[in-house]
Amino acid sequence: MSLHNQPKKKLGYLDDDTLNYYRRVSETLQNGFQDDDEKDLFMNNALEQLSQEALKVSQNQTGSRxxxxxIKEAQPRHVCQVFTALGQDWNTATTDRFASHVLQALIHMIPRQWSTSENSADEVFxxxxxxxxxxxxxxxxxxxxxHILRELLESLGGVSVSELIIHRQVSKHNVKGIELKHQEEKKLEVPNKFKKKFRKLVKQIFKICNYxxxxxxxxxxxVLQTGLLVLHQVEPPLCAKLCNKIIKKGDLLLGDLETENKIKLPELVQDKTGSYLVExxxxxxxxGELEHIYSSVFKGRLLYFAVDKIANYVLQKLISCISDKTLFTDIFDELSPFMEDMLAFNHLGVITKLAEACLRVGTRQERLIKVLMESFHCAEPADRQVEFVKLLASLTTYDVFFCQDKEKEKESEEKTKPLLTRINLHGSLLIQHLLHFGKPKLVVTSLLQLKPxxxxxxxxxxxxxxxVDAYFQSQSVGERHRELMVDKLKGSFFEVACSRNGSRTLEAIWKCIPTKQKCVIAEELSLQEDRLRSDQYGCFIHRxxxxxxxxxxxxxxxxxxxxSTKKRKIFKDLFDDSDGQASKQGKKNTDSKGNVTETETTSLQLQDHEEVTNTAVDFLLNSMSKKLEESSTKHKKSFDKKQSKRQKEVPNPETRTFKSSCGKHKHKDMKKKKIKEKAE
Structure with missing residues (x-):
């Protein structure tokens, strides 16, 4: 075969024997090992082989995975071999599509060996x-x-912040849960020589930046986000200094944009990628610094932030981070007159964040309800207020929902009122927050006015x-109103129980109502027990x-x-005591350190304690019900067994009477016959 006909070897090409070897290694890893000695021997052999061809294997897609x-399963002493092999060509290892992932995994393993006496990889690092x-x-x-640079910053700082980076829409929604996860993680001890290198690297990154x-x-x-997040946990003063530097050089200040009495938004907050850094x-x-940022960047132009398709997310972040009542009052008072405008632009996240902050900070709650009613055109006349929940859930104004045109006003009065058939996500979130307000009477009344x-x-x-979950779980909703809601749902419990979402809702209701109301629900469900037991979702309710x-x-x-009700109260009281101490401690930390995330963490911990309480009680209830079911089944079997035994041993009373009577008559006839024979 001539040279020009020979197939060219692609970058990262591995022959079949090498590829099959590493596939067998992967299968062995997945199957597991009998003991640690066997695993240690296997890892030594596999990593020794990998170190001989590390760069070549890492450039292959399958080989890199x-x-x-x-590497993730390796001990710190195993890392040095592969790390040294990749160090022969740092350019390829850092810029290759697949090899960079292997190098990233190796860097992630380096801080583990700093806590041990094995520092053999320090020179390569x-x-x-x-x-x-x-x-x-x-x-x-x-x-x-x-990505290599970001991993290097995390390792030198001794913290993991990769999941906190905002670079896509999904991370925005999950950031709260991720924050709690990383608050619980322990910081790794970093040697002093590497702390100095970390500071030097961060300063160099910000120095060469073209803002x-x-x-x-x-x-x-x-990379900038990673540097700020690590500094926030390791060295907060330097983090604050660099944040101010970005605000100034990124043209975010108010004075830079006010020309000829026209207010413009900074280009950075209108850019999809740049807005992530501002968030x-x-x-x-x-x-304390947040108030300064508000006065220098946001104050006076909140409406422009709210109606912009990208900048409104920056405003949402600001509202969600505020814990000061005075600062939030200023923001709310500036935005509340333009609530209907924000609805018109369909930027509902800002309104949802305002409701969430009203609940968290504990102010402007009644004012928010009034403004929302005015925005949905149901504040006046007073008879329209009962339709508030219906309009808010569907996110439509009164005029649109009930087709109130001047020409068709008479026709609409003759027709029946339209029913609520569609629920909007943000409308649902708003109603949930409103139900947890201190005085949700208007919302509760409107909910109870809905048809079954x-x-x-x-x-x-x-x-x-x-x-419905929030209605029954809210401490602001009284027992009487909960009973009224159960009464309104009568006749619908079976259909709700056989629904995917309804069955979960019914279980949430069950946890919040007294035994009397539980009997009402169980009575209705027991009428169709067989259908409930055989249903895909109803079987869980039946059990x-x-x-x-x-x-x-x-x-x-x-x-x-x-x-079960008593046990649930006992568990709740126990967790409430511990949560009270935690909340006090959280407030102290916020005042002394000035850290917003600790307050958020405390609130998340309270929610987690409630979930743990419900889970523990549910576990006890399920175990008790299983035991009761087993005992009842056992009792029933023994009873049936005894009954069948009695039926076998004891003859029928009618038959026994008939036999005895026949026997008596026969005995009398024999006596008469003998007397006659003697007389003859």
Whole structure:
């Protein structure tokens, strides 16, 4: 075969034997090992082989994935071999599409060995650091090497912040749960020599930054976010200093944009990538500095932020981070007159964040309800106020929902009122927040005015079901109003129980109502027990509510439900005591350190404690109901067995009487016959 006909070997090409070897290594890892000695021997052999061809294997897509899984399972002493092998060509290792992932996994493992006596990889690590600092200008803007740089910052800082980086829409919604996760993680101890290198690297990144363009660059932006997040936990004063530097050089200040009495928004907050960095600055800023940012960047132009399709997310972040009552009052008073304008632009996230902040800070709650009613045109006349929940849930004004045109006014009066059939996500979130307000009387009254069909729709809807949950879980809703809601749902419990979302809602209702109301629900469900048991979702309600016990052993069932209510209260009181101490401690930390995230963490911990309480009680209830079911089944079997035994041993009374009577008559006839014979 001539040379020009031979197939060219692609970058990262591995022959079949090598590829099959690493595939077998991957299978062995997945299957597991009998003991640690066997695993240690296997890892030594596999990593020794990998170190001989590390760069070649890492450039292959399949090989890089297997190498990553090997490194994640390796001990610190195993890392040095592969790390040294990749160090022969840092340029390829940092910029290659697949090899960069392997190097990233190795850097992640380095801090683990700092807590041990094995420091054999320090020299290679310093060699990588020197290469990065020399070529920082090109690496920080590269797609693959920027990830290496971010991992290097995390390792040198001793914290993990990769999941807190805001670079896509999904991360915005999940950032709260991620914050709690990382608050619980322990910081790794970093040697002093590496702390100095971390400071030097961060300062160099901000020094070479071109603030006109790099803040909008996808790769540079995420590196800056990583640096700020690590500094926020390691060295807060330097973090605050660099945040102020970005605000000034990024043209975010009010004075830079006010020309000829016209207010413009900064270009950075209108850019999709640049706005992520501004959000991160708000997230890592202390309450005192946050007030300064508000007065210098946001004050007087909140409406422009609210109606912009990208900048409104920055405003949402600001509202969600505020804990000071005075500052929030200023923001609310500036935005509230333009509530209908924000609805017209369909930027509902800002309104939802305002409702959430009203609940968290504890102010402007009644004012928000009044403004929302005016925005949906149901504040006046007073008879329209009962339709508030219906309009808010569907996010439509009164005129649109009820077709109130001047020409068609007479026709609409003759027709029946339209029913609530569609629930909006943001409408559901708003109603949930309003129900937890201190005085939600108007919202509660409006909910109770819904027809049973609409309440059933609400309970079975993916978004609407959470409204019913909030209604029963809110401490501001009294027992009487909960009973009225249960009465309104009568006749619909079976259909709700057999719905995917409704069954979950019914379980949430069950946890919040007394035994008397539980009997009402169980009575209705027991009428169709067979259909409920055979339904895909209803079977869980049948089991968790112990409907068969209610039907056959009602007194025991009521005793069990009463005991479960007492246990739930005991668990709640225990967690409330611990949560009270935690909330006090959280407030102290906020005042002394000026850290917003600790307050958010405390509120998340309270929610977690409630979930733990419900889970613990549900576990006890399920175990008790299972035991009761087993005992009842056992009792029933023994009873049936005894009954069948009695039927076999004891003859029929009628037959026994007939036999005895026949025997008596026969005995008399024999006596008469003998007497006659003697007489003859």
């Amino acid at each position: 297997i190498a990553e899984s090997l 310093i060699s990588l650091y020197d290469y990065v600092t020399e070529n920082l200008d090109s690496l920080v803007r590269d797609t693959y090497s920027s 006109d363009d790099d803040l909008r660059d996808v790769n540079y932006n995420t 991160q600055i708000i997230a890592v800023t202390s309450p 069909v609409e309440l059933k729709t609400l309970s079975c809807d993916q978004m609407g079901s959470h409204i 968790n509510f112990a409907i068969s016990h209610f039907k056959h052993r009602r007194s025991d069932w009521q005793g069990l439900q009463g005991a």
